[in-house]
Amino acid sequence: MSFLQSEKRLVIHIHDLTQKYNMSLRELSRQSGIDIARLSELANGKRKRVNIDFVIKIAEALNITDIREIFTIEDK
DSSP, X not given: OOOOOOOEEEEEOHHHHHHHTTOOHHHHXXXXXXXXXXXXXXXXXXXXXXXXXXXXXXXXXXXXXXXXXXXXXEEO
16 A cells, blocks of 8 residues: 655745734834845745744744744645
């Protein structure tokens, strides 16, 4: 018997977060200390790797305690 593993991807919900917290990407950049270009790349799925420090800074800027609010793991 063989098991097929589906490929997964990490999805960062930057656009959802900025809407939920009524904050522009520029303001999130300012509050988190993350360059707006990096946030934009994360938001648009253009970064293949995510720096855990970015996740922590986003969580701190938005006062998020449940990391699942920031990203999910989904099938490709």
